Amino acid sequence: MIQPLPQPLSGVFAAVLTPQKPDLSPDYPAFVAHGKWLLAQGCHGLGILGTTGEANSFSVDERIRLMEAAVQGGIDPAKLMPGTGCCAITDTVALTKRAVALGAAGVLVLPPFYYKKISDAGLYRSFAELVDRVGDARLRVYIYHFPAMTGLETPIAVIARLREAYPGVFVGLKDSGGKWEHMEALLRAFPGFGLFAGTERYLLATLRAGGAGTISATTNVTGGAARQVFDAYLQGSTDVEAQQERLTAMRAAIEAYPLVAALKSIMADWSGRPAWKQVRPPLDLLDAAAEAKLLAAVGAAGLSLPKAA
Amino acid sequence: MIQPLPQPLSGVFAAVLTPQKPDLSPDYPAFVAHGKWLLAQGCHGLGILGTTGEANSFSVDERIRLMEAAVQGGIDPAKLMPGTGCCAITDTVALTKRAVALGAAGVLVLPPFYYKKISDAGLYRSFAELVDRVGDARLRVYIYHFPAMTGLETPIAVIARLREAYPGVFVGLKDSGGKWEHMEALLRAFPGFGLFAGTERYLLATLRAGGAGTISATTNVTGGAARQVFDAYLQGSTDVEAQQERLTAMRAAIEAYPLVAALKSIMADWSGRPAWKQVRPPLDLLDAAAEAKLLAAVGAAGLSLPKAA
Numbered sequence: 227m228i229q230p231l232p233q234p235l236s237g238v239f240a241a242v243l244t245p246q247k248p249d250l251s252p253d254y255p256a257f258v259a260h261g262k263w264l265l266a267q268g269c270h271g272l273g274i275l276g277t278t279g280e281a282n283s284f285s286v287d288e289r290i291r292l293m294e295a296a297v298q299g300g301i302d303p304a305k306l307m308p309g310t311g312c313c314a315i316t317d318t319v320a321l322t323k324r325a326v327a328l329g330a331a332g333v334l335v336l337p338p339f340y341y342k343k344i345s346d347a348g349l350y351r352s353f354a355e356l357v358d359r360v361g362d363a364r365l366r367v368y369i370y371h372f373p374a375m376t377g378l379e380t381p382i383a384v385i386a387r388l389r390e391a392y393p394g395v396f397v398g399l400k401d402s403g404g405k406w407e408h409m410e411a412l413l414r415a416f417p418g419f420g421l422f423a424g425t426e427r428y429l430l431a432t433l434r435a436g437g438a439g440t441i442s443a444t445t446n447v448t449g450g451a452a453r454q455v456f457d458a459y460l461q462g463s464t465d466v467e468a469q470q471e472r473l474t475a476m477r478a479a480i481e482a483y484p485l486v487a488a489l490k491s492i493m494a495d496w497s498g499r500p501a502w503k504q505v506r507p508p509l510d511l512l513d514a515a516a517e518a519k520l521l522a523a524v525g526a527a528g529l530s531l532p533k534a535a
Numbered sequence: 536m537i538q539p540l541p542q543p544l545s546g547v548f549a550a551v552l553t554p555q556k557p558d559l560s561p562d563y564p565a566f567v568a569h570g571k572w573l574l575a576q577g578c579h580g581l582g583i584l585g586t587t588g589e590a591n592s593f594s595v596d597e598r599i600r601l602m603e604a605a606v607q608g609g610i611d612p613a614k615l616m617p618g619t620g621c622c623a624i625t626d627t628v629a630l631t632k633r634a635v636a637l638g639a640a641g642v643l644v645l646p647p648f649y650y651k652k653i654s655d656a657g658l659y660r661s662f663a664e665l666v667d668r669v670g671d672a673r674l675r676v677y678i679y680h681f682p683a684m685t686g687l688e689t690p691i692a693v694i695a696r697l698r699e700a701y702p703g704v705f706v707g708l709k710d711s712g713g714k715w716e717h718m719e720a721l722l723r724a725f726p727g728f729g730l731f732a733g734t735e736r737y738l739l740a741t742l743r744a745g746g747a748g749t750i751s752a753t754t755n756v757t758g759g760a761a762r763q764v765f766d767a768y769l770q771g772s773t774d775v776e777a778q779q780e781r782l783t784a785m786r787a788a789i790e791a792y793p794l795v796a797a798l799k800s801i802m803a804d805w806s807g808r809p810a811w812k813q814v815r816p817p818l819d820l821l822d823a824a825a826e827a828k829l830l831a832a833v834g835a836a837g838l839s840l841p842k843a844a
Binding site for chain 2: 250277282283284285286288313314315316317320337338339340341342344345347348349351352355374375377506507508509510
């Protein structure tokens with residue numbers, strides 16, 4: 227049995243897409259195959275069932291079956307960081323318990339995101355109830371900070387209080403807020419914190435500031451290039467900045483489009499499998515013109531189907 | 536068997552609170568008792584499992600059991616408009632199917648609210664998939680417009696397209712946007728539309744503009760007073776504006792506070808049952824000072840425990 231990755235986790239994680247059948251049910255075998263392919267490209271781990279994975283567009287049962295499919299399909303659970311945060315604490319608890327039981331290295335947890343203007347006490351209580359109800363010493367929580375989707379902030383004071391009340395549990399955070407100053411402030415507040423930038427634009431900056439790496443939608447297709455940046459940084463390569471610039475250009479070619487649809491278009495193109503192009507509502511696919519422009523921009527940024535690993 | 540209310544529904548609907556036990560599980564008997572009490576106060580119907588009911592803080596199974604408890608507990612399903620809109624279409628379909636099977640007069644449906652900046656096509660597809668998947672001629676959908684919570688708008692063009700594609704299904708909307716101009720625009724666009732204002736502040740204005748009534752959090756405690764306004768309007772009473780002013784003052788006494796917590800404090804005070812004071816995170820109860828101020832303001836507005844009906 228492979229040992230769990232040391233905590234906090236670090237490296238390049240893909241926010242894994244969820245392939246779907248024409249009836250929009252999860253395509254479990256395609257999901258497992260995509261996860262393995264991402265690891266073969268060089269990703270250190272898999273952030274399954276996040277925003278890019280359309281997690282909140284699936285029912286709890288479907289999300290549990292996707293986690294189970296990954297592990298039963300042969301993906302090392304120590305490389306998995308499933309998203310488990312729902313609006314309902316009971317759902318978050320059910321998903322988190324299953325993730326921990328499956329051996330997942332950590333869970334990525336959105337705050338309950340229906341209500342807005344919630345108090346710091348309410349936010350604290352959301353996460354504290356989760357830990358209390360899961361009641362498992364193996365639980366490692368990465369807070370999922372994504373104000374553009376949740377409408378919620380994640381005050382540093384609340385994180386500090388959680389870390390004090392539950393030592394060793396709140397080991398990191400995925401910062402999808404897009405503000406570098408916020409990521410820096412977190413790393414200053416919590417030395418050794420497992421901070422993952424939500425975009426590989428900030429991969430090198432995050433590593434230099436003592437953070438963990440990136441969990442990004444676009445690493446579904448830039449995973450190999452992002453891994454090169456990570457390794458170049460570790461090796462102290464003089465080339466690392468040029469590599470980060472190249473990676474940033476790849477990201478830039480994609481991020482002008484709705485990400486899930488754009489990434490599914492790229493995967494359909496690369497794999498020759500048009501079945502990739504399914505998303506659950508409220509998401510929408512790219513139209514043919516947008517897709518053609520995207521694919522041209524991706525190619526111009528030097529991004530193409532990697533050779534088999 | 537009581538006949539279903541004619542469509543679109545109309546009148547004063549309470550956005551029913553969900554009583555909880557100390558472990559935050561639903562208190563089913565207390566929920567049924569509260570629903571019956573609201574009808575006895577004069578509410579025409581019950582908007583169970585909406586924002587005030589903390590619906591999204593409960594799992595699908597808990598929501599289904601709350602609907603079943605209401606009907607099995609003797610509440611006429613023709614007076615129920617359960618909230619069934621979730622982030623996941625599969626959850627929305629499961630809840631809506633159960634609501635229709637139970638005989639609910641209509642369902643109140645949030646758009647899938649995790650993703651933001653969704654396209655009109657994605658929004659349309661969310662509701663169209665629901666109707667297609669439920670596949671039941673009895674389905675009557677009231678769209679739940681609440682941009683402060685969902686971060687989403689509900690363009691009139693999308694509603695028009697849905698009404699054209701599914702005649703007789705999209706019969707109304709609960710407008711919790713708080714903007715009277717928006718409600719007026721909807722009523723101009725769709726004569727006979729079942730428009731419910733999300734606050735009883737606009738009850739008289741809504742009725743005069745041809746709308747249906749109100750579905751409001753605060754009618755958990757102002758239901759009797761709101762019913763008086765409704766009846767006075769129907770009867771052409773010269774007193775109706777004074778009654779609306781009195782009702783608005785009651786609403787104003789409460790709406791400065793977080794509504795769910797405030798309403799549970801009032802119900803605890805009126806019923807002498809402190810067990811009312813439970814909310815699921817991320818919501819939070821009022822502290823003692825805020826509660827005391829609230830209860831004083833409520834009394835000053837002329838709002839007190841109604842005598843048994």
